[in-house]
Amino acid sequence: MNPKVVNKIATGVIYGLVILVVAILAALIGYILVTGVPHISWHFLTSPAQSFLAGGGIRDQLFNSIYLLVLTLIISFPIALGAGIYLAEYAPKNWFTEIIKTTIEVLSSLPSVVVGLFCYLLFVVQMRMGFSILSGAIALTFFNLPLLTRNIETSLESVSSLQREAGLSLGLSQWKTITGIILPAAVPGIITGIILSAGRVFGEAAALIYTAGQSAPFVDYTNWNIFSDTSFLNPLRPAETLAVHIWKVNSEGITPDANAISSGSSAVLIIVILLFNIFAHWIGNRLYKKMTSSK
């Protein structure tokens, strides 16, 4: 066959595959939005869930998901940043570093049910933290750490080594070179990692059933005392997230409008993830521009 024909076939196949992937994605999101969006209303977003009656909302679950994400990032980002900087900049290239990297990969491939049960036994039961947002955030940190660490590591490594030489040649220490020059240049990549891990946090259900719990007790959104049982900020209260709510409504919901609630919740979940992506990109771009004065 002549090269032109081969090239055309190959290009055709690749285009076909891309269209297939995009079509599946579009169909999924489209279906979820089309079936879900009609059920979204101000009332749906702002009222608490109902156990037996129709007309329940997802106010608490929506807030719990976002709060859980914030807590998880607060716990996991500093650890991942430190580990990523170590692996990318300081770790010697030897068998020990390889073991660390392999361990991180293994951690990321653990089934979420297993991690959930482990955290249930250790944090919820042994350490008496109970079903709580904090237990959930720690469980999610287990998933988040490998992803974020790897991402920060590769983002740092992708910054040219010429930049490190430049910093050192100006009499800057390695640490100042990393924090002042390399890290700012790696911001866009790190933001992408945060977005990916956030998607996972929003979507995770299995591990949270055992850790953050399946109930959303009454919370008072005007109570800012984080030690109060009814405060929305209390990290030790049980907190059903949106993803867990969808699972629960679908599997054991007995409200007459269970179907509508689950469709609406799914649509809200997707929309929140999209909004978070846009928001994170926006923040990331602003940050990058501020630190590198690029236009």
Added chain:
Amino acid sequence: MKNYNLNQQYVRDFAVENAIEAHHVNVSYGEHQSIFDVSLSFPRFKVTAMIGASGSGKSTFLRSINRMNDNVATVDGDIMYRDVNINDDKINVYELRKHIGMVFQRPNPFAKSIRENITFALKKHGIKDKKELDQRVETSLKEAALWDEVKDKLDESALSLSGGQAQRLCIARAIAMKPDVLLLDEPASALDPISTSKIEDTLNRLKEKYTIIIVTHNMQQASRMSDYTAFFHQGHLIEFNKTSHIFTRPKMQATEDYISGNFG
């Protein structure tokens, strides 16, 4: 490749003030030795070129002078700067590199504004006064012959500069530290001829104030710019003399073959 007796060398001693004197320097990367017993002095306020084929060790030797080989290679021997052996473990390398600046082969401006490229290291070294910083930015950019091209866009990203401009920014960044010695590792080899000649003009003006050591594989460049030339071959210093002598009356066969393009 022809075989030359690497133990024969012709190194002329000049009765001048030297900025840097290296004595019996050996450099090895793990098992692989790439510099063999090199003793070489660099006269103050002069331009010394180091020439030689790829892998001759000239860049490795250059990087030993400001300790950029730390954690990369093992450097033995004494390198004297202001009567101090800077190859000593106890030397504060961060302080040393303020005195011995470096410009690299590929332009490597930071992903920051043009102004910050120059002020970033200065600030980290404790210069906070805004007037002083502005002054350094202007002076160093003028010395590097870049001021007129960038004075209206100092706060734009340095990544928008052309390769030649970026390299002159790197020179400005290095001289803003007010170093004594400027090391240049093939500073124009990644640039087009016009940018190259601008860089050479810049360096020609700088040699009144700095001791310049330049690694180059461009022999026209070496003969145009330098006062002294050292020829390296396979990790050995073969010949060191005034540039005019090296290029007209080389003493060693290897040098003659290399500069006449009759090499290997």
